[in-house]
Amino acid sequence: MRRGWGVDARGRSAWRRGWLPAALALLVGVLLTGHALLPNRIGRLGSLLETFLPWLGAAVPVLLLPALLRRSVAALLALALPVTAWLGLFGAALLPGDPGDGSDGGITVVQHNVSDTNPDPAGTAGALARVRADLVGIQELTAPAMSAYAAVLGRDYPYRSVHGTVGLWSRHPLLDDRPLDIRPAGFGPDWNRGLRATARMPGGDVAVYVAHLPSVRFGLPDGFGTARRDESAGLLARAIDAEPLATVILLGDLNSTVHDRGLAPVRELLPSTAPAFPFSWPAALPVARIDQVMARSVTVADLWTLPATGSDHLPIAARLGR
Incomplete structure (x- = not known):
């Protein structure tokens, strides 16, 4: 006893x-x-x-x-x-954070993998628009759903850039927008999941990148299959490293968490990012945040999830400031 x-x-x-x-x-x-x-x-x-x-x-x-x-x-x-x-x-x-309402002169952004099987693209677009963000980055855009996103987001976001399956909607003019080649070796020309644009913000020009890195798989014999994702992250980092504008914002489904070493080349160039919380994937029972907002020369002051849409990811929103 x-x-x-x-x-x-x-x-x-x-x-x-x-x-x-x-x-x-x-x-x-x-x-x-x-x-x-x-x-x-x-x-x-x-x-x-x-x-x-x-x-x-x-x-x-x-x-x-x-x-x-x-x-x-x-x-x-x-x-x-x-x-x-x-x-x-x-x-x-x-620690509690204040998402803010944009009155402090900062930048509000939304990032969402909307899912290429989303049954309600118009409803999803409406949910993103309600945040009243400055920039909205989207992945897994499909041709059939494009008209719904364009119609709903176009009411408040007159400027957009769409390349392949990624898109950027902005309240401010977008200049010099172009596709961003982050294809790993062996991926065909129809795999286009990156873009870069200059957003003419009130505080100055900002380079905005939208990216969707390859998915990872877990199984035999490779275990946690991140090789293609890591290769794509390296290509993304190379483009950011060559970026001439001082201020850079990345919105992306990176299929990687902030602590994953596969994201290290990008994280070293964009040192401001939110902590691992809140989680964004899978939407039904989130266990990790693989959707990221990262920045250089501005600080990701707060990041929060939005209510579920028709996607298997939760949207995330973030406030950035000097």
């Missing part, structure tokens, strides 16, 4: 029992703090871990229960490592 937090029936003190939950807690803490050191050579396990990195925090309450049941001081102290690491990575996302 346990004797409170003292010696148990087997003569073990609170410091000497509960080593298994203590070891597991330390392992979780090490993965959180050292995830970048996990090699990607075997099944791209590093990218897989980083995609779902916030969920490692769920191990804390799971391990807290046996630590308390076993009255283990060692396990409780070990839990301090994952708690501290998780808060360091994601704690800022728990």
